[in-house]
Amino acid sequence: MLLPEFDIDESRWSGVAEAPAPGRQLAVAQALRALLPADCVLSRDEELHPYECDGLAVFRQQPMLVVLPRTETEVRAVLLACRRLEVPVVARGAGTGLSGGAMPHAAGVVLSLARFDRILQIDPAARIARVQPGVRNLAVSEAAAAYGLFYAPDPSSQIACTIGGNVAENSGGVHCLKYGLTLHNVLGLRGCTIDGEPIELGGCALDAPGLDLLALSIGSEGLLLVVTEVILKLLPKPELAQVVMASFDDVGKAGEAVAAIIAAGIIPSGLEMMDRKATAAVEPFVRAGYDLAAEAILLAESDGTPDEVADEVRAMERVLQANGATAIAVSASEAERLRFWSGRKNAFPAAGRISPDYYCMDGTIPRNRLGHMLKAIERMEHKYGLKCMNVFHAGDGNLHPLILFDANRSGEWERADRFGADILELCVQLGGTITGEHGVGVEKLNSMCVQFSPAERAAFFSVKRAFDPPGLLNPGKCIPTLARCAEYGRMHVRHGQLPHPDLPRF
Amino acid sequence: MDSALQELRHQVLQAHSASTPLRLRGAGTKDFYGERCEGTLLDMRGYFGVVDYEPSELVITARCGTSLSELEGLLAQHRQFLAFEPPAFGGDPTIGGVIAAGLSGPRRFQAGAARDFVLGAVLLCAQGELLHFGGKVIKNVAGFDLSRLLCGSLGILGAITEVSLKVLPLPRLEQTLQFEMAASEALALFNRWAGQPLPISATAWYDGHAWLRLSGAPPALRTACERLGGELLDAEAASRFWRSLRDQTHPFFGHASTLWRLSLPSTAPQIAGSGSQLIEWGGALRWCASDQPAADMRQRAGAAGGTALHWRGGTAGGRFHSLSPVVLEIHRRLKSRFDPHGIFNPGRLIADL
Ligand SMILES: Cc1cc2nc3c(=O)[nH]c(=O)nc-3n(C[C@H](O)[C@H](O)[C@H](O)COP(=O)(O)OP(=O)(O)OC[C@H]3O[C@@H](n4cnc5c(N)ncnc54)[C@H](O)[C@@H]3O)c2cc1C
Numbered sequence: 001m002l003l004p005e006f007d008i009d010e011s012r013w014s015g016v017a018e019a020p021a022p023g024r025q026l027a028v029a030q031a032l033r034a035l036l037p038a039d040c041v042l043s044r045d046e047e048l049h050p051y052e053c054d055g056l057a058v059f060r061q062q063p064m065l066v067v068l069p070r071t072e073t074e075v076r077a078v079l080l081a082c083r084r085l086e087v088p089v090v091a092r093g094a095g096t097g098l099s100g101g102a103m104p105h106a107a108g109v110v111l112s113l114a115r116f117d118r119i120l121q122i123d124p125a126a127r128i129a130r131v132q133p134g135v136r137n138l139a140v141s142e143a144a145a146a147y148g149l150f151y152a153p154d155p156s157s158q159i160a161c162t163i164g165g166n167v168a169e170n171s172g173g174v175h176c177l178k179y180g181l182t183l184h185n186v187l188g189l190r191g192c193t194i195d196g197e198p199i200e201l202g203g204c205a206l207d208a209p210g211l212d213l214l215a216l217s218i219g220s221e222g223l224l225l226v227v228t229e230v231i232l233k234l235l236p237k238p239e240l241a242q243v244v245m246a247s248f249d250d251v252g253k254a255g256e257a258v259a260a261i262i263a264a265g266i267i268p269s270g271l272e273m274m275d276r277k278a279t280a281a282v283e284p285f286v287r288a289g290y291d292l293a294a295e296a297i298l299l300a301e302s303d304g305t306p307d308e309v310a311d312e313v314r315a316m317e318r319v320l321q322a323n324g325a326t327a328i329a330v331s332a333s334e335a336e337r338l339r340f341w342s343g344r345k346n347a348f349p350a351a352g353r354i355s356p357d358y359y360c361m362d363g364t365i366p367r368n369r370l371g372h373m374l375k376a377i378e379r380m381e382h383k384y385g386l387k388c389m390n391v392f393h394a395g396d397g398n399l400h401p402l403i404l405f406d407a408n409r410s411g412e413w414e415r416a417d418r419f420g421a422d423i424l425e426l427c428v429q430l431g432g433t434i435t436g437e438h439g440v441g442v443e444k445l446n447s448m449c450v451q452f453s454p455a456e457r458a459a460f461f462s463v464k465r466a467f468d469p470p471g472l473l474n475p476g477k478c479i480p481t482l483a484r485c486a487e488y489g490r491m492h493v494r495h496g497q498l499p500h501p502d503l504p505r506f
Numbered sequence: 507m508d509s510a511l512q513e514l515r516h517q518v519l520q521a522h523s524a525s526t527p528l529r530l531r532g533a534g535t536k537d538f539y540g541e542r543c544e545g546t547l548l549d550m551r552g553y554f555g556v557v558d559y560e561p562s563e564l565v566i567t568a569r570c571g572t573s574l575s576e577l578e579g580l581l582a583q584h585r586q587f588l589a590f591e592p593p594a595f596g597g598d599p600t601i602g603g604v605i606a607a608g609l610s611g612p613r614r615f616q617a618g619a620a621r622d623f624v625l626g627a628v629l630l631c632a633q634g635e636l637l638h639f640g641g642k643v644i645k646n647v648a649g650f651d652l653s654r655l656l657c658g659s660l661g662i663l664g665a666i667t668e669v670s671l672k673v674l675p676l677p678r679l680e681q682t683l684q685f686e687m688a689a690s691e692a693l694a695l696f697n698r699w700a701g702q703p704l705p706i707s708a709t710a711w712y713d714g715h716a717w718l719r720l721s722g723a724p725p726a727l728r729t730a731c732e733r734l735g736g737e738l739l740d741a742e743a744a745s746r747f748w749r750s751l752r753d754q755t756h757p758f759f760g761h762a763s764t765l766w767r768l769s770l771p772s773t774a775p776q777i778a779g780s781g782s783q784l785i786e787w788g789g790a791l792r793w794c795a796s797d798q799p800a801a802d803m804r805q806r807a808g809a810a811g812g813t814a815l816h817w818r819g820g821t822a823g824g825r826f827h828s829l830s831p832v833v834l835e836i837h838r839r840l841k842s843r844f845d846p847h848g849i850f851n852p853g854r855l856i857a858d859l
Contacts, residue, residue, distance in 0.1 A: 125697050126773040149701065170647045181645065183654075184622050199832045204771035205812035206619065206790045209826040210837055210856065211663075212608070215621055215654035219647045236703040263562040265585055265675035305703065307725030364643040366563050396644045397563075436645035444648070451648055455635040459844070463650050466839035479649065 010461050011483060013088050013105070013475030016442065020064050020107035028087055028109070029065055035077040042066040051110050054097040055157075058359075058413060059442050063090070063104030070115045072192065072228045079226065080196035082109055088475050089194070091222040093134065093165030096157045098360055099441030101169065101221045101477055108475075111226060113164050119143050120229070127234045128187060128204060133164025133227045137171075140232060149234040152179035155437075156345045164227045170219030172437040174344065175301075177395035178269040179235065181437070183218045190229035191217070194468045204231060216463065221439050222474040224467035238303035241269065243340045244316050246325040247294035251275055254296035255370030257323035258394045261300065262367065264319050266312060270301040271395030272344050275374070278389040278402070279343065282350040288343035291327055298325075298394065299340055347391040348402065355387075355404035359416045363427030364436035367397040376426055377401055384419040386412070398436035399427070425450055440478045448478075449485035457485070510552040510571075511630075511667060517548055518665065518849070519634040525847040530661040532571065532600030536607050538818055540660050541825050543854040550602050553667060558642065561586060565625060565642050567670040570602025577601055581673055589617035589674045593752050602666050608658025611752035612708035612719070615700075615787040617674070620657050626670035627653035629663065632845045642670045661851040662859065663844040677707070677721035682744035683736035685716040689783060690776055692716040696788040697773050704730050710751055711785040712758055719748060751786065758784045761795040764820030766803050768792040770812035777806050793817070800824070824857065 020028075029043045042048060043065050053060045064087070069075050082089050088108030095102050104110050116132035119139065123129075124147035129140050137158040140151040154173035155161055161171070167189060172181045179185070188202030202214040217224055248254040254273055261268065274282075274297055279290040290297055298320070302312040317328055331337035343350075351358040365373055374390065381388050387404045401423055405416040424434040424447040434440070434447040448457065460479045464471065480488075507515070521528045527545030531537070554571030561584040568577055575598045581587050591611030592604040605627070610619045626640030629652070640646055640653035656666055687695070692711040699706060699718070707721035718734065720727050731738065739747070750756035759765065761782060768777060772789035781796030796803065800816060804827060807814035813827035829837065834856070841848070841859050853859065 123773070124701060126771055127697075127701055147701070148703075170651070172645055176645070180618065180622065183651070184618055193832060197832045200830065201833070203811060205769040206614065206787060207769040207813070209813055209815065210829050210833060211840065212621055212655055212658050213833065213836060215651050215657075219651050224650075236701055238703050259562040262564060265678070267675065304705075304723070305726050305729050307729055308705075308723045311723050311725050364645045366560070366565075366643060368560065368562060393645070398643075398645045431641070432643050433641050433646040433648045435648050436643070437647055439647050440649070448648065453635075453637075455631075455633075456637045456639070456649070459631070459637055459639075459652065460649050462843035463652070463655075463840065466836050466843060469839075 011481045016105045016476040040068050054095040054102040056100045059100040061104045063110045066110045068112045076196040091226050093162030094160045096161040098438040099443040101441035129232045150237050168222050169439045174270040185233045188231040191225040191227045221478045240309050241303035243331045243337045244300045245329045246298045246320040247291040247327040248296045251296045251374045252371035253324045268300045269303045272299045273392040273394035275390040281354045282343040285350045286342045351402040356406040359403040361401045362435050362438040364398045365430045365432035369430045384415045445480040446488045448480050521849040522632045527852045532603030535595045535597035535599040540854045572601045573598045585676045586673045590620045616707045621654045623672045624657045628668040630665040630667045660855040662855045680721045682739040683718045685736045693789045709788050763795040765817040766794040767815040767817040768807050774810040
């Protein structure tokens with residue numbers, strides 16, 4: 001059921017692969033070159049090539065043009081020109097996204113924020129950092145370290161990914177159980193609307209009047225505005241951190257131990273799980289000292305004052321033992337703590353070492369369904385004839401099954417794709433969500449049809465149009481059109497899996 | 507569908523088709539808050555009850571009419587709580603009202619604001635549809651974050667019928683230290699301490715005294731108390747004190763003058779003409795009982811990088827700090843899309859919206 005007030009032209013730019021009209025590239029390039037220094041506009045095939053995809057390389061599209069502005073004034077000029085000429089704009093950070101969010105539009109411009117790479121201010125008294133969006137995540141904590149402060153969200157990609165990308169995806173990390181997601185650590189931002197208007201949301205104060213457009217903008221995947229500056233919250237670095245590593249002979253038991261830790265009133269600063277296939281893949285690569293006989297290992301970190309950590313580590317050991325841990329090790333030094341983590345942080349590259357390709361999923365489920373999910377994934381491995389290794393942000397119920405496949409073998413990617421969609425649908429059925437931190441991008445458009453009703457999707461389009469009336473910012477991403485969902489629904493009926501995806505929920 | 511929900515839906519549909527405004531209301535503890543708004547009463551209390559609560563998931567889901575006391579009582583049985591300490595203002599608000607207002611208490615300093623704890627919400631929209639946003643899990647980036655947009659929306663986009671909130675374990679121990687010092691000294695110290703790894707969960711300054719609340723594991727508190735000094739308050743008295751700030755039953759809030767709520771960078775210097783003052787959130791929240799002209803208060807707060815909200819008392823007039831034209835335009839478009847006939851709390855958050 002589509003409601004009249006929500007009925008808008010959602011599909012105008014949704015075809016990201018639709019080629020520009022002949023002569024268009026030249027005309028738009030000329031318009032942009034009149035506004036920017038020559039080195040800021042790329043138009044030759046070999047220059048455009050590196051921008052074809054983000055971290056999810058199975059989705060590729062060459063853009064019409066790439067622009068690399070240096071100042072906010074230039075960004076505004078680009079947006080104004082694109083609005084006038086009706087050219088889609090795809091903002092881009094480091095391109096490490098895992099859902100095709102920064103994948104270009106064939107008739108569009110990629111607006112790279114790579115040159116916005118300055119940390120503008122670190123104010124230790126106010127505990128804030130003011131940074132440009134192209135600053136790498138890790139660079140913030142490195143700059144803040146001199147003051148005993150750090151920026152908490154730490155995606156595994158933190159050496160490469162940018163703050164602008166983090167804001168657009170509401171990225172998490174291994175420490176977000178205790179310290180929150182990007183949303184909880186961004187105080188304000190500055191950006192440009194498609195009209196080229198500067199806009200400021202939030203700031204150095206904790207509240208702002210009106211609707212919380214800051215919260216709405218975080219995680220909006222470049223569909224609402226282009227971020228040009230971000231104010232980040234910095235936290236005092238804990239005096240000490242220690243990791244407890246526990247082995248289990250059954251993944252179900254490991255899942256129960258996770259719930260038991262939380263139920264005991266403990267919020268570890270990180271609580272991660274890896275299954276046997278994952279530890280087997282990373283161990284030869286990083287030599288983290290993982291127990292290769294265990295079906296699953298848990299990494300639980302405690303941070304705080306030395307007394308506090310000692311206390312919490314003891315409490316966690318007790319809970320882990322009571323829940324059937326077969327071995328427990330506690331990091332005895334900072335070097336050992338980092339070594340314990342190194343395996344977890346390198347799980348994705350390790351998957352890339354043991355398999356020609358891997359497909360990383362990102363659903364979230366209630367923690368108490370972890371065991372159920374793992375068993376289901378095992379059955380799916382047989383169904384699709386593909387292996388899957390599992391790493392989880394277990395504390396948040398956020399799963400990263402890594403489906404291993406070989407894109408050069410015919411049919412394998414298609415199977416991996418369906419395997420992934422199956423996992424996501426089970427996430428929704430178990431009361432969870434199709435993406436915990438990687439975003440929808442182009443990748444999970446179909447799964448959005450499963451999670452949201454037509455009216456809910458129409459509400460998302462309404463938000464988009466409130467910020468971006470012409471619909472030019474990263475079109476075709478994040479929200480599936482009604483037509484697309486109808487098509488996906490028909491396909492599914494054929495597979496006999498999901499009978500009525502388009503019926504409203506009441 | 508539940509009959510109470512059906513009734514709400516019926517009223518909304520009627521209002522929508524007749525374009526007659528509704529005034530959404532829970533327990534009315536925040537009737538004073540925001541701009542005045544006229545409309546037929548839409549009483550949200552009839553749709554109540556905790557829908558889902560699994561302590562090990564750290565999430566509770568409740569219908570809008572559920573009372574805060576019931577919800578907090580249930581959480582307390584499992585040694586958990588709403589860490590943003592929503593103010594009750596001496597009454598018993600509904601959880602729907604708590605989220606629609608989006609106000610937070612003293613612990614906001616450390617734990618975050620109401621919106622930081624919203625995981626999901628169900629919106630009864632103008633066309634009578636129930637829209638589910640967010641969910642019951644801690645990490646969720648599917649679609650725009652509309653559940654958090656609803657937090658603090660004061661009902662202008664629709665009626666919030668259900669919310670899922672993140673909850674936290676109760677701190678194992680809380681202790682409050684009291685110090686004697688001037689406001690400027692307190693501001694400097696609050697900011698300095700906040701930059702150190704100390705378990706401070708709330709701060710306050712009023713009338714020559716500063717208070718620090720420490721929350722956490724006993725060993726951490728022991729170390730912190732040694733380091734900080736000050737006088738340890740009796741636990742009962744301390745808990746009454748923080749409650750009186752949270753609910754604004756502290757004598758300061760009974761002051762006759764106009765009460766301003768200044769949201770400022772925590773390091774902002776003292777604001778001239780701010781009158782009698784109570785400082786919270788490490789300096790980021792300053793309550794000022796001042797009869798200065800509204801324009802002056804707003805100008806000074808703005809110059810310091812913040813905003814001034816006319817909280818209570820004094821003559822009527824714009825309550826909230828004004829929005830920039832770009833931001834206001836986005837508000838207009840959002841409102842006209844979600845509530846095309848302007849039936850939900852017209853003018854409550856922003857005059858003529
Ligand atoms: C090995 C590996 C590990 C990872 N681990 C994690 C993890 O632990 N947690 C996690 O959450 N993610 C993780 N990711 C995913 C990815 O790193 C994050 O999503 C990251 O935030 C993307 O940042 P980026 O700068 O690369 O953004 P891009 O990929 O360039 O862009 C991502 C999205 O942001 C938009 N965007 C970028 N900049 C702006 C801007 N200035 N204004 C508006 N929109 C903008 C783009 O249009 C796009 O939609 C991982 C990725 C890899 C490859």
